[in-house]
Amino acid sequence: MTMLENRPTTNAKLNSKVPSGALSEKWDTFKANAKLVNPNNKRKFKVIVVGTGLAGASAAATLAELGYQVDAFTFHDSPRRAHSIAAQGGINAAKNYQGDGDSVSRLFTDTIKGGDFRSREANVYRLAQVSVNIIDQMVAQGVPFAREYGGLLDNRSFGGAQVSRTFYARGQTGQQLLLGAYQQLSRQIGLGGVRLFNRCELVDIVVIDGRAAGIVTRDLLTGQVTSHAAHAVVLATGGYGNVYFLSTNAMNCNVTAAWRAHRRGAYFANPCYTQIHPTCIPQADETQSKLTLMSESLRNDGRVWVPKNADETRPAHQIPEAERDYFLERLYPSYGNLAPRDISSRAAKRLVDKGQGVGPLKNGVYLDFSAAIARLGRNVVEERYGNLFEMYERIAGENPYDVPMRIYPATHYTMGGLWVDYELQTTIPGLYAAGEANFSDLGANRLGASALMQGLADGYFVLPYTISNGLAPLLNKSVPGVDHPEFKRVEAEARSRYEGYINVKGTRSPDYFHRELGKIIWDYCGMERDRNGLEKAISEIPALYDEFKKDLRVTGTGEGMNQTLEKAGRVDDFFQLGMLMCKDALAREESAGGHFRVEYQTDEGEAQRDDENFCHVAAWEWTGDANEATRHAEELSFETLQLATRSYK
Amino acid sequence: MSHTLSNLTVKVWRQDGPNAVGRFETHVIESITDEASFLEMLDVLNERLISQGKEAVVFDHDCREGICGTCSLMINGQAHGPQRATTTCQLHMRSFKSNDTIVIEPWRAGAFPIVKDLMVNRSAFDRIVESGGYITSPTGGAPDANLIPVPKPVADAAMDSAACIGCGACVAACPNGAANLFVGAKIAHLNLLPQGQAERYRRAEAMVDTMDEHFGSCTNHGECSAACPKEISLDVIALMNKDYRSAKFKNRKELSRN
Numbered sequence: 039m040t041m042l043e044n045r046p047t048t049n050a051k052l053n054s055k056v057p058s059g060a061l062s063e064k065w066d067t068f069k070a071n072a073k074l075v076n077p078n079n080k081r082k083f084k085v086i087v088v089g090t091g092l093a094g095a096s097a098a099a100t101l102a103e104l105g106y107q108v109d110a111f112t113f114h115d116s117p118r119r120a121h122s123i124a125a126q127g128g129i130n131a132a133k134n135y136q137g138d139g140d141s142v143s144r145l146f147t148d149t150i151k152g153g154d155f156r157s158r159e160a161n162v163y164r165l166a167q168v169s170v171n172i173i174d175q176m177v178a179q180g181v182p183f184a185r186e187y188g189g190l191l192d193n194r195s196f197g198g199a200q201v202s203r204t205f206y207a208r209g210q211t212g213q214q215l216l217l218g219a220y221q222q223l224s225r226q227i228g229l230g231g232v233r234l235f236n237r238c239e240l241v242d243i244v245v246i247d248g249r250a251a252g253i254v255t256r257d258l259l260t261g262q263v264t265s266h267a268a269h270a271v272v273l274a275t276g277g278y279g280n281v282y283f284l285s286t287n288a289m290n291c292n293v294t295a296a297w298r299a300h301r302r303g304a305y306f307a308n309p310c311y312t313q314i315h316p317t318c319i320p321q322a323d324e325t326q327s328k329l330t331l332m333s334e335s336l337r338n339d340g341r342v343w344v345p346k347n348a349d350e351t352r353p354a355h356q357i358p359e360a361e362r363d364y365f366l367e368r369l370y371p372s373y374g375n376l377a378p379r380d381i382s383s384r385a386a387k388r389l390v391d392k393g394q395g396v397g398p399l400k401n402g403v404y405l406d407f408s409a410a411i412a413r414l415g416r417n418v419v420e421e422r423y424g425n426l427f428e429m430y431e432r433i434a435g436e437n438p439y440d441v442p443m444r445i446y447p448a449t450h451y452t453m454g455g456l457w458v459d460y461e462l463q464t465t466i467p468g469l470y471a472a473g474e475a476n477f478s479d480l481g482a483n484r485l486g487a488s489a490l491m492q493g494l495a496d497g498y499f500v501l502p503y504t505i506s507n508g509l510a511p512l513l514n515k516s517v518p519g520v521d522h523p524e525f526k527r528v529e530a531e532a533r534s535r536y537e538g539y540i541n542v543k544g545t546r547s548p549d550y551f552h553r554e555l556g557k558i559i560w561d562y563c564g565m566e567r568d569r570n571g572l573e574k575a576i577s578e579i580p581a582l583y584d585e586f587k588k589d590l591r592v593t594g595t596g597e598g599m600n601q602t603l604e605k606a607g608r609v610d611d612f613f614q615l616g617m618l619m620c621k622d623a624l625a626r627e628e629s630a631g632g633h634f635r636v637e638y639q640t641d642e643g644e645a646q647r648d649d650e651n652f653c654h655v656a657a658w659e660w661t662g663d664a665n666e667a668t669r670h671a672e673e674l675s676f677e678t679l680q681l682a683t684r685s686y687k
Numbered sequence: 688m689s690h691t692l693s694n695l696t697v698k699v700w701r702q703d704g705p706n707a708v709g710r711f712e713t714h715v716i717e718s719i720t721d722e723a724s725f726l727e728m729l730d731v732l733n734e735r736l737i738s739q740g741k742e743a744v745v746f747d748h749d750c751r752e753g754i755c756g757t758c759s760l761m762i763n764g765q766a767h768g769p770q771r772a773t774t775t776c777q778l779h780m781r782s783f784k785s786n787d788t789i790v791i792e793p794w795r796a797g798a799f800p801i802v803k804d805l806m807v808n809r810s811a812f813d814r815i816v817e818s819g820g821y822i823t824s825p826t827g828g829a830p831d832a833n834l835i836p837v838p839k840p841v842a843d844a845a846m847d848s849a850a851c852i853g854c855g856a857c858v859a860a861c862p863n864g865a866a867n868l869f870v871g872a873k874i875a876h877l878n879l880l881p882q883g884q885a886e887r888y889r890r891a892e893a894m895v896d897t898m899d900e901h902f903g904s905c906t907n908h909g910e911c912s913a914a915c916p917k918e919i920s921l922d923v924i925a926l927m928n929k930d931y932r933s934a935k936f937k938n939r940k941e942l943s944r945n
């Protein structure tokens with residue numbers, strides 16, 4: 039491919055609809071001018087919310103409180119099980135409760151810089167603005183955030199920031215936030231404002247006359263395929279990190295909802311922006327089904343090192359200080375062990391690739407707490423990280439109070455997702471995307487503790503305003519119902535897709551294909567990418583995908599619970615997404631945040647952006663084949679910040 | 688250092704649907720590394736079943752890191768298996784020896800009907816939360832978070848209870864199929880906090896009454912707390928009972944005033 043072919047086309051559908059005016063006034067301007075639906079009319083509108091994680095639960099609860107009829111869908115047995123539950127470290131907010139110089143504009147600046155200047159400025163500013171409301175709302179819901187002895191809220195610092203603005207509930211922040219949102223949603227379910235469809239998976243989106251008219255679902259208990267019509271549809275269905283097979287995501291996280299929307303006309307933005315988290319427990323053996331994250335907050339007190347000598351055989355505590363390489367402290371003196379995720383991850387990878395890794399498979403680096411235990415006492419360390427230490431011991435079979443943890447980067451979060459405008463609306467009118475499912479305010483790399491913030495910002499404080507603005511013009515207009523032929527057509531397509539998986543009757547399970555696909559994507563579109571590798575992936579994936587279509591084996595039937603069949607549908611969509619990721623990574627001839635192209639790096643090995651040619655969002659349009667998608671661009675401009683090279687030295 | 692276990696006999700419960708008759712099916716796992724998690728052992732078994740053209744064993748799981756509360760297996764008669772304070776997904780094969788026989792069953796409780804094989808329906812827990820397991824605080828009206836100071840010991844105690852993952856092991860372990868530990872944990876979390884006071888007694892009454900519609904009654908065996916992967920203390924049940932008794936009295940007074 040030549041540079042010329044890479045040049046994106048601009049497209050009228052990519053109107054970001056950012057309000058005019060000064061950055062700090064845009065959101066107020068939007069709210070002041072947004073169309074409203076009067077309270078009595080709200081119940082005439084039905085809104086479908088797919089997903090009950092932080093973004094979905096907060097949106098569904100709030101929309102129902104406002105008076106809309108809400109139908110909420112989740113493939114989980116209970117809304118409380120969404121993957122948000124697993125977030126450990128914390129949530130950012132510009133409260134400046136510590137009086138250490140934080141402010142909305144500093145959180146904004148950190149997030150833009152952390153995202154390597156590849157996010158939309160206006161969205162990020164709004165995110166920083168509403169961050170303060172999130173903490174108020176969650177405390178009112180009874181979230182037991184950590185407190186100081188005087189009873190006020192405690193904060194910690196997180197990678198990529200020089201202030202303490204992260205709120206946390208032990209190592210279970212995501213759990214406590216999700217339970218808060220789940221309880222608020224449950225109240226609405228009890229009151230009848232929300233109808234809950236659990237163990238029910240979205241398998242397609244229905245678009246009629248250019249507008250989202252509803253969704254088609256598959257009931258996981260009965261296999262029944264059903265249509266649901268609505269005035270607006272929100273996808274809050276999480277990220278696609280499981281395309282790598284091994285990731286820190288929960289086993290059932292998948293891209294199906296976003297991918298099916300993409301196939302119906304929603305542009306998919308920046309699929310190659312994926313985040314690798316530096317502190318996960320390394321893979322132990324070949325049966326490994328997922329990787330476990332150790333919260334980044336551990337880097338507040340843990341020191342990362344490897345032995346200087348690649349042939350080192352002594353246990354960690356016998357290696358003298360002089361023979362250890364505390365490489366993050368050495369390379370990035372001002373941020374040290376708190377350097378951002380992508381930077382820390384690559385630093386670890388390079389040393390492991392050089393043979394300096396630790397552990398039986400030499401596939402990790404040490405995260406050592408002995409200095410913290412000596413300085414603070416074991417009690418304080420236990421208070422801060424007790425449950426994380428226990429978790430580590432259960433998995434790795436070693437006690438981190440006595441021996442350093444072993445960690446290695448793993449896929450963790452996906453910044454890419456459905457392209458949305460300032461109103462979180464996709465390129466399909468009436469279809470919105472929130473939380474990790476959208477292409478996010480977090481640019482090419484997200485800082486720690488900002489995904490929870492973004493999910494709750496979208497659901498609590500953005501969507502309720504923007505959806506009203508979208509629905510008001512539809513008042514008293516009729517919308518297509520589920521008896522419309524298009525619903526029937528999409529339903530029939532979905533049925534035959536699932537029957538198709540069963541009818542292949544080949545020899546390999548969906549998991550087999552998922553693992554193989556994951557290996558290709560990890561090797562060529564993981565922590566570091568280059569042209570050769572990406573071209574290789576782009577030729578290997580279709581071959582494997584063909585094999586999937588010919589040699590898949592799904593046992594059991596389509597009626598009733600069949601987890602193998604569910605998995606087949608999800609892996610099918612991961613294949614197509616995988617191709618698009620590699621295509622996107624190849625087309626982006628620069629390095630930015632989590633997208634590190636080996637060809638584009640500074641002499642010191644840092645990511646080298648190309649602001650002249652790539653200061654844009656890549657938004658892909660489906661053309662019938664993931665390998666033939668069309669690339670469009672939304673140009674990014676920065677009014678208040680100077681485009682600068684990220685430096686954490 | 689990792690070791691290999693050999694010759695494990697796995698007896699797993701198979702049941703085609705809620706009303707079908709169930710049975711044990713026996714499989715031999717010839718060898719597996721002890722670094723594998725318990726669920727990875729089941730993955731291996733399922734891969735084998737699929738390659739033999741048989742249906743995979745259905746079991747619930749998601750996060751595989753002990754926080755989502757989805758996994759739910761009775762292992763050798765113990766909810767979540769032999770390791771203290773550990774969910775099924777966090778259990779590793781290190782806890783077993785070569786030649787062991789492992790019996791795997793679903794949660795068995797009247798309120799948790801079997802969906803298929805090892806998967807049960809725990810929606811009754813959601814019904815209890817919907818009846819009152821929340822603090823009414825619609826989006827938008829919350830005061831500044833630091834206006835409500837919460838003494839650290841109170842926040843810590845609330846957090847201890849809020850750590851419940853809603854797995855249902857307490858119910859499965861209880862000879863009566865009672866849900867008192869789960870409900871007590873939620874009531875304690877919210878009723879200890881200053882934010883939860885306004886609805887304290889209404890919450891206790893509504894949640895306990897809904898619980899009683901679905902679950903058996905507690906006769907103080909204490910099996911629940913012993914099985915709980917998050918080590919929720921029996922104290923939460925005492926707090927729930929106290930608040931429920933006061934609630935009956937206070938709510939009646941309030942009703943008569945209206």
Ligand SMILES: Cc1cc2nc3c(=O)[nH]c(=O)nc-3n(C[C@H](O)[C@H](O)[C@H](O)COP(=O)(O)OP(=O)(O)OC[C@H]3O[C@@H](n4cnc5c(N)ncnc54)[C@H](O)[C@@H]3O)c2cc1C
Binds near residue numbers: 127239487490
């Ligand atoms: C281990 C871990 C730790 C993390 N720690 C932090 C942290 O400390 N701070 C931070 O800010 N972020 C953290 N993150 C990131 C953060 O947790 C997620 O980005 C965020 O929670 C995503 O929320 P969500 O609401 O967008 O989606 P999710 O919580 O993933 O919810 C998705 C929902 O969609 C439903 N769904 C999906 N597809 C379908 C479908 N087809 N049909 C029906 N329903 C569907 C699911 O059932 C679920 O309810 C962490 C992530 C991981 C993996």
Ligand code: SF4
Binds near residue numbers: 917
């Ligand atoms: S109280 Fe314990 S055993 Fe019961 S549901 Fe909660 S975490 Fe599970």
Ligand code: FES
Binds near residue numbers: 749751753754758
């Ligand atoms: S699978 Fe989530 S707790 Fe076990």
